[in-house]
Amino acid sequence: MKVSFLILNAYGMGGTIRATFDLATELSDRHEVEVISVFQHADRPFLPLGPKVRLRSLVDLRAGAKVRWPYRKRAERLSQEPSALIHPEERAYTSFTAWSDDVLRRELGRLRTDVLVTTRAGLNIMAARYARRKVITIGQEHLHFEAHKPGIFEEIRQWYPKLDAVVTLTEADERDYRRMLERTGTEVFTIGNGLAGGPRPRSKQENRIILAAGRLVPVKGYDRLLKAFARVAEVRPDWRLRIYGEGRVSDKLVKLAVKLRLHNNVTFMGPTGDIEGELAKASIHAVSSRFEGFGMTIIEAFACGVPVVSFDCPRGPREIITPGHDGLLVPPDDVDAFAEGLLRMIDNEEERRRMAANALKTAREYDISMIADRWEDAFSELVS
Amino acid sequence: METHREVVPTGVRRAVTSRVEDDDTLRIEWPGPDDGGIVLRHAETGEEHPGVELAGLAVGTWTVCKHGTPVVTDDPGFSLDGLVAYAATPRRKEVRAVRSSQGILTVVVREVEPYVEVTRVGPEDGVIAVEGIIAYGEPVAGERPAGFTAVARKGPQVTGAGTASGRHFSGTVPIGPMAEGQTRQRVFWDLFAEVGGVRLELAARLDDVEGKKARVRFPAQRAGQVRVRPYFTDTDSLAVACTIEGENT
Structure with a gap:
């Protein structure tokens, strides 16, 4: 079977790229796998x-990149024009141009593969519109259902029914997409x-x-973490908080x-x-x-034997953490409860060590080979 | 956040624990029986050192190898309490086990001088209060007064007061005299403890945090027009910046 992944830019860094690469790598032991990057700005990913994974790009943004005859003039002209096929509310809209529309549509119209997995709303819609009928199209959603703005959501509603399947990261999203895709024949799977x-x-605890x-941005709620931790430090002054990452609210957080x-x-x-x-x-x-669309860092922590205290925010954490077993979930937005959760973990060392051991076991369920098996099951179901 | 993937081949035996003990021996625990064969290789010179006795190793980073291949470890290599305990012994060289981002066990040897490891800084009530522990130096018997001074770079010095008890040191220095009469826009002060007639630097080094200057931010106090803020220097020493506040600050 040939499996093609279509991704915005395989040469950057980010959760979607990493997840796609890991899955493609794992599947490449079993199938012919390629990753198609719409854009390329660096020589290497x-x-x-x-x-074993073939990587190729469609629009070369590197300095001195040449466009193949007879498209050169056309590329020059269209690169200056905004995209007409990608909805302006697609979060990566500014990356796209009329030229990338052109290239993408041509690519999808001639792509010979068994399964095409697209990895974001704009590309899912493009696949629904332009992929060859023989190709099984799977639109993957790394964003959660309600994250889409109304305009692009209308396009999603219009075009996703043309996909063979939608793959979501959480069961909560699966429910939402199922409701939207009722009686359309489009399957919905949850695969983390x-x-x-x-x-x-x-x-070693x-x-x-x-x-x-994580990135120092408002959605990560580090302001609330600092406030909760201030209560912890009052009673347990020998505990330390380390925050990793950078981002636009960095100054604000330092001041807080x-x-x-x-x-x-x-x-x-x-x-x-x-x-x-x-x-x-x-x-x-x-x-x-x-908000946490999936919660990859929770699984990474588990895999290192570190239990998690998390707000019970939409959508990922509650589907990964079993409260009292491998972590704690506290009511969203409740800073006091978060502080209490941290203190419970701090003060009950035996319980914490037990949760740490359980966390290692939970992490195994997310091993890439298990995840690849679930993709394979989805492929077989769609083929038959 | 991206992770750096380990590049070691699968199937390699991985150390469960890899620590430098107080007597400068390297303790490696394996999932199965240990068949020895540890050799340390200096990253720069290529010099080889057989065995796990680390005393006398040259300064630098040593890669720990077993039967010719680098040892892969699942242990970060140290605990913070362990580093504090290790620094209780007077030493001129510090040896640490460090797991590289590729998962390889390395041993890092540094020259050290006795100093006061800062554990707490209290910039409030017109003083800068510091608590710490004596690292790599002799502890004092019982409790006794200790010196604590702030020394302006190319300038005067201000005397505070301190106490030493065993390994513990605490001291305060008033910010008023530091700020008084400041004419330059910004003056930097270094802090020193004096215990048993020995002048000790104040610094925070018994952890794995590099570049504390940008990672730790202390609150500022005001003494007249001068903003007084402790900070960590490029070498993780504790210092104080006094800045005259004005239209340009």
Whole structure:
């Protein structure tokens, strides 16, 4: 079977790219697999991709890139014009141009493959509109159902029924898409992201460190984490909070930490290339997000033997964490409850160690080979 | 956040624990029986050192190998409490086990001087209060007064007061005299403890956090027109910046 993944830009870094690469790599032991990147701005991908996966791009953005005859003039002209096929509310709209519309439509019209997996709303819609009928089209949704703005949502409603299947990250999203796709013949599957890379460093639960990681943006709720942690530090001043990542609210958070007088307890660690190594030094992973589309960091923490305290925010955490077993879920937006959750983890070391051991077991369910099996099941169901 | 994938081949035996003990031996625990064969290789010079006795190793990073291949470990290599305990022994060289981002076990050797490891900074009520523990130096018997001074770079010095008890040090220095008469836009002050007649630097190094200057931010106090803020320097030493507040700040 030949499986093609279509992705916006395979040469950057980000959750979707990583998930796609890991899955493509795993599937390449079983099938002929290619990743098609709409754009290419670097010579090589930043993230690792298995050697058996073919990678190619459609629009070359590198300096000095040449367009094949007879398209050169056309490319020059259309590259200056905005995209007409991608909805302006698609989050990556500004990346697309009339030229990428042109290239993409041509590619989809001639792509000979058995399964085409597209990885974001704009590309899902393009596949629904222009992929050859013989190709099984699967639109993957890394965003949650309600994250789409009304305009693009109308297009989703109009075009997703032409896809063979939609794959969501959470069961909550599966329910929403099922409702939308009722009586259309489009299947909906939930398949989470898989954890690749084999064995991992493991926490010995010996450092009084709480770790949080992710971009420093409002949705991650680090302001609330700092407030909750301030209560923790009052009673457990020997515990420390390490926040990894960078982002636009970085200054604000540093100021808040100063205001809360957390200077002896909080460290803004910046970005890391080895989050697993850092997790292994910690004892608790804190997820303070207002929204978490899936929650890959929860699984990464589990895989390093670190239990999680998380807000019960939509949508991922509650589908991954079993409260009291491998982590704790606290009511969303309740800073006091979050502080209590952290203190429970801190003060009940035996319970924490038990949860850490369970977390390792939970992580195994997300092993990339298990996730690839579920994709294969979906493929077979769609083929028959 | 992206992770750095380990590049080691699968199927390789991985160390469960890899720590440097107080007596500078490397303790490696394996899932099965240990068949020895540990050799350390200096990353720069290529010099080889057989065995797990680490005393006398040259400064630098050593890759730990077993039967010719680098040891892969699942242990971050240290605990914060372990680093504090290790620093209780007077030493001139510090040896740490460190797991690289590729999962390889390395041993890092550094020269050290006795200093005070800062555990707590309290910039409030017109003073800068510091608590810490003596690292790599001799502890004091009983409790006794200790010196605590702030020394302006190319400038005067302000005397505070401190106490040392065993490994513990605490001290305060008033910010008023530091700010008084400041004419330059910005003056930097280094802090020192004096325990048993020995001048000790104040710093925060018994952890794995690099570049604390950008990672830790202390609250500022005001003394007249001067904003007084402790900070960590490029070498993770504790210092104080006094800045005259004006239209340009």
